[in-house]
Amino acid sequence: MKLSIVCFIILTSATSAFIAPSTTRTSVAVTTSSFANVRGSALQMADDEADADVNASDYELLGRPARPGRPLKVAIAGGGVGGLTAALCMLKKGFDVTVYEKTAAFARFGGPIQFASNALSVIKEIDEELFERVMEKFTFTGTRACGIKDGLRADGSFRMTNDSLDYLWNPEAPADWFVKFPLRQCADLFGLPYTGVIDRPDLQEILLDECRKIKPDFIQNGNPVNGYVSKGKGNGVTVNLADGTTAEADVLVGSDGIWSAIRAQMYGEEIKKSSNNALKRQGCTYSGYTVFAGETVLKTEDYYETGYKVYIGPQRYFVTSDVGDGRVQWYAFFALPPGTKKAPSGWGGTERTAQDDPEENLVDYIKSLHQGWSDEVMTVLDSTPPDSVEQRDLYDRPPELLRSWADGNVVLIGDAVHPMMPNLGQGGCQAIEDAFVLSETLEACKSTQKLEDALQDFYKKRIVRVSIVQFLSRLASDLIINAFDTPWSPHDDLGKSWKSYLTFFWKPILQYAIFPAQFAYLYSYHPTGNMGGLPSALEAKWKKQHEEDAEMAFNRVEEEGQSTRGPSFFKIAESETVLAAKKM
Numbered sequence: 001m002k003l004s005i006v007c008f009i010i011l012t013s014a015t016s017a018f019i020a021p022s023t024t025r026t027s028v029a030v031t032t033s034s035f036a037n038v039r040g041s042a043l044q045m046a047d048d049e050a051d052a053d054v055n056a057s058d059y060e061l062l063g064r065p066a067r068p069g070r071p072l073k074v075a076i077a078g079g080g081v082g083g084l085t086a087a088l089c090m091l092k093k094g095f096d097v098t099v100y101e102k103t104a105a106f107a108r109f110g111g112p113i114q115f116a117s118n119a120l121s122v123i124k125e126i127d128e129e130l131f132e133r134v135m136e137k138f139t140f141t142g143t144r145a146c147g148i149k150d151g152l153r154a155d156g157s158f159r160m161t162n163d164s165l166d167y168l169w170n171p172e173a174p175a176d177w178f179v180k181f182p183l184r185q186c187a188d189l190f191g192l193p194y195t196g197v198i199d200r201p202d203l204q205e206i207l208l209d210e211c212r213k214i215k216p217d218f219i220q221n222g223n224p225v226n227g228y229v230s231k232g233k234g235n236g237v238t239v240n241l242a243d244g245t246t247a248e249a250d251v252l253v254g255s256d257g258i259w260s261a262i263r264a265q266m267y268g269e270e271i272k273k274s275s276n277n278a279l280k281r282q283g284c285t286y287s288g289y290t291v292f293a294g295e296t297v298l299k300t301e302d303y304y305e306t307g308y309k310v311y312i313g314p315q316r317y318f319v320t321s322d323v324g325d326g327r328v329q330w331y332a333f334f335a336l337p338p339g340t341k342k343a344p345s346g347w348g349g350t351e352r353t354a355q356d357d358p359e360e361n362l363v364d365y366i367k368s369l370h371q372g373w374s375d376e377v378m379t380v381l382d383s384t385p386p387d388s389v390e391q392r393d394l395y396d397r398p399p400e401l402l403r404s405w406a407d408g409n410v411v412l413i414g415d416a417v418h419p420m421m422p423n424l425g426q427g428g429c430q431a432i433e434d435a436f437v438l439s440e441t442l443e444a445c446k447s448t449q450k451l452e453d454a455l456q457d458f459y460k461k462r463i464v465r466v467s468i469v470q471f472l473s474r475l476a477s478d479l480i481i482n483a484f485d486t487p488w489s490p491h492d493d494l495g496k497s498w499k500s501y502l503t504f505f506w507k508p509i510l511q512y513a514i515f516p517a518q519f520a521y522l523y524s525y526h527p528t529g530n531m532g533g534l535p536s537a538l539e540a541k542w543k544k545q546h547e548e549d550a551e552m553a554f555n556r557v558e559e560e561g562q563s564t565r566g567p568s569f570f571k572i573a574e575s576e577t578v579l580a581a582k583k584m
Contacts, residue, residue, distance in 0.1 A: 059234040059449035062250075064094060071096040072442060072451075075239045075249035077225035078256035079106070081113065081200075082414030082431030084207035086253055089126050089439035091214040098249075099211075100241065102224035102256075106204060111293070112323040113200050114425030117142070117183075117192035121526035122436045124193075130210050135193075135538055137202040139324035139546065141307025142187060142195030143539050147180035149376075151313035152486050152494050156375030158301040163511070171491040178312065178487060178503075179511045186519040191530030193538055195307075195425070197323050226261050228252050230408030234448040237409040250448055251455070252410045253438070255431070258284060258395065260416035266407045278338035284395040287421060289477055290340055292332040292366055292391050294384040297557045299326065300376075304547065310480075311377055312503075316369065317480050318377050324546065326553030330380050331422075332366050335481050343391035362389040385562050396420050396474060399467035406455035413438060418466045423476035426469050426522065433525060437461055465525065472518060 061069030072095045076083045079101035090097045115123070115134070124131040145160065154176045163180070167173035187194050211218050227240035230252075239247040254262025259282055264271045267283060274281040308321035319331040343362050363386045370377055396419050405412045414431030441458045445451055485499035487507065495503070 059447045061447050062445055064443070067446065069446070072445070073236070073248070073250045074098075074253060074442075075100065075225070075237070075247060075251070076253045076255055077239075077260075077262050078254070078416070079103075079219060079221075080255060080257060080414070080431075081203065081207075081428045082416075082435055083253070083255035084204065084211065085123075085126070085432050086255060086413065086435035086438060087218060088130065088207055088211050088214075089435050090442070091211055091218065092127060093439060093443050095439075095442070097211075097215065097218055098247070099219040100223060100225045100239070100247075101219060101221050102242070104222040106208065106221070111200060111295070112139075112197040112321075112329060113203065113428050114141075114195065114197050116195045116425055116429050117187040117190070117523045118525050119429035119432045120193040121190075121528045121531075122432050124531075125527040126436060127210065130206065133206045133210075134198060134203065135542075137198050137206070138196050138542065139198070139322060140194050140196040140539055140542055141322060142183035143543075144305055144307040144322075145177075145180055145302075146183055146307040146309070148178040148310045148312055149374075150175055150178055150487065151311035151318060151370075151373050151377065153489070153492075154311065154374035154376050156379070158303075158376055158379075160302055160305050168490065175487075175489060179507055179515065182516050182519060183307070186516065186523050187535065189520060190523050190526050191532060191535065192523055192526055192528075193531065193535045197321065199323075224261070225252070225254075225256065227265055228262065228410055230410050232408065233452050235409075236448070250409065251442065251451055254410065254412040254416045255414050255435075256416055258282075258415045258419040260412065262410065263412055263416050266410065266412065267403065278393075281395055284397050284419065286338045287394040287396055287474065287477060288335055289333050289421075289481065290336045290338070290391060290393045291422075292334075292343060292362070292389055293330070294363075294381075294389045295323070295327055295329045296380060296383040296385075296562060297326045297553050298328050298380060298383045299550070299554045300328075300379070303328075303550070311374065312480055312484055312486070313370075313373055314485055315481060318370065318373070320380055324549065326550040326557070328380060330384070332369075333477070333481070334369060338393045340393075341391065343389050361386045383562060394421060396470065399463070399470050401463065401467065404456060405459045405462075406452075409451055409455070411438065411455045411458060418470055420470045421473040421477050423480075424469065424473045424518075424522065426473060429522075430466055430469055433465075434462060436527065469522070 061067075062072045063069030072090075074090055074095050074097045076087055076097065076099045079087075079099050083099055083101075087097045087099050115138075120131070120134075123134055155174070159174070159176060161174035161176050163177060167175055183195050208219070223241050223243050223245075225239055226242050229238040229240070231237060236248060236250045237252045239249055239252055241247065252262070254260055254266070256262055259272050261271055263269065264282065269283045272282055279286045303322065303326075306322070308319065311318040311320075315335055317333050319333070321329050323329045342360065342365055363381050363384055366389070367378060367381050370381075397417075400417060405417050413434035415427060418430065420427050420430070438458050441454050441461065442451070445454050483499060484503045484506075485497055486495035486503070488495045488500040488504040495501075
């Protein structure tokens with residue numbers, strides 16, 4: 001065909017020259033010259049196409065059901081939420097996926113994880129059966145009142161009150177609630193399922209099971225990835241494993257958490273290395289906050305009416321959330337130096353016996369830091385088994401605006417590249433979004449030649465949104481600790497600092513502008529589109545079951561007392577300790 005085109009151009013040009021009148025000799029010369037240029041260009045184009053064919057033959061075609069080629073081979077470092085979600089998403093697209101996980105075997109450990117409406121939309125888009133199974137284990141919080149309560153003025157009865165301006169002149173007006181979050185309204189705006197929680201072990205088992213349905217041996221335990229060699233465009237990556245062996249893949253996905261070995265190599269970091277003052281650790285910055293966590297089974301007056309509550313006060317805040325089965329999970333955030341260890345932590349590997357005073361009652365310690373606070377906080381703490389309390393210093397990273405998440409055929413997702421403060425509950429949600437967008441981007445690659453560029457495209461697609469969410473997550477903590485205080489009131493002396501006046505004036509802005517805009521932005525990413533009446537139907541189905549399960553738990557505790565739940569929040573509980581329930 002290429003030769004025929006060239007011959008046609010030659011014939012056409014020659015004919016033009018012969019039929020030209022004798023009075024147009026100059027035109028003939030121009031035409032002949034044009035013929036020479038056209039012929040040269042045509043031959044050059046033919047040569048370029050031939051070179052392109054030779055270069056293209058250096059790369060392998062990547063197949064899909066509707067196109068020829070072999071499956072894309074992907075190695076994933078880390079079997080957490082992001083890694084397993086990426087594995088399922090890619091397996092469903094026909095990729096050949098292997099996950100390398102450091103734990104020798106998966107066990108039920110870890111506390112509840114929040115899934116906001118945006119993450120639920122992604123899960124449903126990935127797989128309908130996955131979504132249905134998650135809903136079976138889900139506890140909705142966004143269907144009920146969620147927001148910020150006054151940690152000093154809440155009257156201790158867990159009463160439900162509405163906002164009213166008459167508290168300015170009426171000393172009897174309730175001041176329990178500061179602002180409420182528009183979670184339900186923002187979810188309804190996009191027609192999405194409501195925010196809630198699922199136990200991490202349940203989510204893990206669902207993801208593992210769904211992946212094994214497609215590839216039974218997709219995961220290798222006890223042999224994590226500790227390095228890689230990216231071999232250039234179209235040549236894949238050599239994956240170095242802890243036992244000294246290697247594996248080959250087209251793409252390596254680093255989903256190995258905040259102390260990522262993949263990120264350490266990519267950015268030239270030393271794994272878990274801390275600065276002398278512990279304010280920096282492997283490129284991550286200490287947030288300024290440490291958090292204690294606990295869980296109790298407790299029936300409060302507002303248990304069925306509230307999802308989660310943030311009690312604010314001077315230099316700290318205390319969060320409670322319904323996590324299903326009658327359980328209330330709480331977090332106590334304090335502005336303390338890093339390494340102020342009082343409780344064990346699964347992240348740092350510390351044990352209770354390694355603490356300065358292993359016999360110290362941690363509930364009493366936390367209560368001592370909340371002197372003068374509402375009895376609602378004290379009631380939750382008093383019902384918590386002291387041995388169940390755990391602690392974690394909170395680290396995050398600034399957005400990687402000047403460095404890509406990708407290096408050749410290697411890419412980072414989730415906490416491995418954008419760990420964030422837990423205030424918005426978006427850490428796991430953003431990892432799930434990463435997994436979905438990365439899978440969609442790789443699916444479009446028709447040959448190995450395009451993979452490196454695809455990974456850079458993925459970074460560009462995600463960096464702006466993730467950076468905004470990171471910023472909002474950190475801002476929430478900084479505002480509550482450094483800029484908020486007990487709000488001013490004309491009826492008492494509990495809030496008289498400049499921060500108290502500022503907090504008071506922030507209230508309408510937060511309630512009617514900032515929080516609606518914040519949650520609307522978070523939920524704006526929803527690949528399913530509007531789900532119509534499904535969210536309401538899911539809530540109605542869940543509500544009855546939730547009450548039955550909770551009442552069973554309340555009755556059990558009444559008879560047997562509280563217990564230290566296994567799994568724990570941050571590590572595998574070695575044993576279950578049963579304690580007598582305190583009488584309130």
